[in-house]
Amino acid sequence: MVGKVGIIGLGLIGGSLARRLNGNGVEVIAWNHRPHPYAAAQAEGIRCVGTLAELAAAEPQVLVLCNPLKAMPGILDELKPLLDAHPGITLTDVGSVKGMVRSQVEQAGLGECYVGAHPMAGNELSGWSAADPHLYDDALWAITVTQHTDYRRFLTIAELIVKDCGNRVIVIDSDTHDRAAALISHMPHVVATSLINELVCNPDRNIAAALAAGSWRDMTRVALTDPNRTRAMVEEDNVNVEGLLRSMAARLTAMADALHDGDVDTIGGFFAEGQPFREYKHAREFAEGELAIPEAGWQQALLESARRGEAIIGFIDEHRVRVRVHAMPTGGTD
Amino acid sequence: MVGKVGIIGLGLIGGSLARRLNGNGVEVIAWNHRPHPYAAAQAEGIRCVGTLAELAAAEPQVLVLCNPLKAMPGILDELKPLLDAHPGITLTDVGSVKGMVRSQVEQAGLGECYVGAHPMAGNELSGWSAADPHLYDDALWAITVTQHTDYRRFLTIAELIVKDCGNRVIVIDSDTHDRAAALISHMPHVVATSLINELVCNPDRNIAAALAAGSWRDMTRVALTDPNRTRAMVEEDNVNVEGLLRSMAARLTAMADALHDGDVDTIGGFFAEGQPFREYKHAREFAEGELAIPEAGWQQALLESARRGEAIIGFIDEHRVRVRVHAMPTGGTD
Structure with missing residues (x-):
């Protein structure tokens, strides 16, 4: 177990993570760019601090960047001297595009202490008011590593996810x-x-929209969010x-x-x-096993494990x- | 109100319609290719008959074809002499592809008494055991007409949908x-x-499937049903x-x-x-009005009304x- 975790940003993802870790007995310290969630968070036992310096001074084993992407460069610049002064802290994040965050972290000179992470969790809501520890129920995370990632730091993040969050993890590159x-x-x-767009450009768009049912609703739901x-x-x-x-085109x-030509073989093949994905989705029972992680080439061994469909669910x-x-x-x- | 309706086929759609009409005080007579739903249907007050001849002899104002498409030609051939003997009966159906059903009806020599219909209702279930009058709650139907459709017959079907089912309707061509x-x-x-298919062909398919969340689940749900x-x-x-x-391609x-060229104008336009569809989906209040249906060209007037986004909700x-x-x-x- 990781004993103490610092959370930067108490929005939906960060707030939910703070509440989940706190509920699982981890000491959680949080900073948010505005203090409006602090009263509610502190009432639950989450310690809230006014500056990133105070957060680093508390010496958590892990600092989790849960801030918006646009705030990332500023926060990383502010963290650089703080993490130089506290080299035991491992930095991670929860961003959904890993290459870019890693570049920003490396540009800020923080690549050495960083291990990327991305929890597959979220919903249409945002902000602390929507934060819910159950957002992470049964979640899978990706940890992203490079050839230079320190194994001990990787292990800290993996244990945070598997032991403290109770989640599954795969380990891949950005x-x-x-x-x-x-x-x-x-x-x-x-x-x-x-x-x-196809609908909107159709002269019978109102008729088509009136006839639309579940398949259309599900397939266009994500097109309705903020473009x-x-x-x-x-x-x-x-x-x-x-x-x-x-x-796809x-x-x-x-x-x-094939429809034009009445090419039934191609249509049938399409x-x-x-079918393998349909079978994958219908699977209800999953084999479990043990994986030995080699000291040399552990990154590649874990990537190959992920490619085989394996996710880490516990540490022996x-x-x-x-x-x-x-x-x-x-x-x-x- | 339509006083008496015959239902052909007590599956999910026909059974739900029979139960809804029966619950709304319409006299419902039903025939099914196998009598297994009869005991349950009759316990609710739906009269079940053993032959299509008995169904026609009961002289319902409307006969609704709710049978599977593959049974359509046989049923239409059997209905032809029965409807010739009972010319007051209007024939309709609930199929989801209207051109084909109309061709079959016309081939059987029943085009004159036919008005097409398609309720936007359904779910993943099937059979009488899944039949539920609430399946039609807030449903919109399409009525499909031709230049030759008799206005009285159209009116009978429209009133069945609006008054007896309590649903909305648009009137268009097949x-x-x-x-x-x-x-x-x-x-x-x-x-x-x-x-x-794109996922299955990707060498990292297991990793991609592990990372898949709500957007992927919703967009591929219909690909999981029987191909x-x-x-x-x-x-x-x-x-x-x-x-x-x-x-679409x-x-x-x-x-x-545009992504390749970094063409921000095209990307922004895309x-x-x-946006008009997003606004359509976010609309919560709808204007109501009155529409006069001309005697000549009523089909075109109703088609243009549907194109304007109007649905019939009541008869004056x-x-x-x-x-x-x-x-x-x-x-x-x-």
Whole structure:
């Protein structure tokens, strides 16, 4: 267990994390750019401080950056001398695009003490008033590491997630993370936006909207959120999103051609191709096993484990973990 | 009010309709290809008969085809002499692709007494055991008509929907219906399937699937349902789906180009284009008004009303209706 954690930013993600850790017996110290959540947080036992210097002086093992991205450079600059003075503190964050945060951290000269993290948790709300420790129920986190990441610091963050939050974790590099996030979130946001654009440009848009039911509602939900936030997310990950959009366009065009030609083999193949994902989603029982983490090349060993569909669910000792396996059948798709 | 209605097929849609009409004081007579729901239906006051001939002999004002599509040709052939003998009965259906059902009805020589209908109601369940009168709560129906549709027969179906079901209705032609359905359902099903295909083909598919959260879950939900059913739906509406897939592919490619070029104007335009739909979805108050239906050209007048976002919510008399307006702002998109 990590005994003491500092949280920077008591919004939805940071506030929920602070409440969850506090509820699990971790000593939590928090700083927020405005003190409005402090009374409520302190009533729960979360110690709130007025400056980042006070936060560092409390010497938590981990400092978690839960601030908005736009505040990141300023906060990192302010943290640099504080973390130089307290080198035992490991810095992490909860951002959804890992490459960019890592660049900012390295630019600020804090790369050595940093281990990236991204909890798959969140909802449409924001702010401390929406913070809820249950937001992290059954959450999976990605930890992002480099060839230079210190194993002890990685271990601290992994234990914080697995032991103190009670969550699962996979360990990958920032590029793999951001490519995967482009596939399951950033690119689909563009697709959802294209769907509503297609509707708006149709002369029968009001008729189509009147007839829209569950499939349309679900597929366009994310296009209804603030388009500026979506745009920023897409532009931050533009290279990955661009490639995936071209691949999707090719898939849709191939299917249009097959419908035009009445090419039943191609149509059949199109509807069969995703079957491994359907089976993955229908899986209800997961194998568990033990994974030994080698001292040399631990990053690659953990990346390969994640590629096999394994997530860390517990620590046996510092070099052995329990994993749960949730993987797609490979079949003919490899 | 329609006094007596015959229902053909007591599955989810037909059974729910029978229960809703029966609960609203309409005399309901039902036939099902197998009698297993009869005991339960009769306990509620729905009269169940053993043959379609008995159903026609009861002389309901309306017969509603709620049978599976594959049973349609056989049932229509059996109904032809029965409806010739009882010309006062108006035939309707609840199918989700209107052009095909109309062709089948006309091929059976029943076009004169037919008015198409499609309730926007349903869920993932099926069969009488899932039938629920609340399935139709707040539902909107499309009525589909041609230049040859008899106004009295249209009026009977419209009153059944508005007065007896307590639902809203728009009146359009089959082609407009099927184009709109392609836009808000059939094409998006192909897009959802493309998304899971994209994932399955990615070497980091297990990592991406582990990181997937709400946006991915919602956008791929319909790709998890029986792909054979989706395939049949797409192939039935292939011309409309093909055109929409090409349009979507062009949108995704244009956005990929804009991301590649850092073309902020195009990117900004892309995220702004769907704004009328976002405003449409956020609307909470709807204007109501009165619509006069002309004797000549009533079909076109009602189609234009639907295009303006108006739905019929009540009858003042046989040529005047109350409408509720839920329309997208037009702005610069026209």
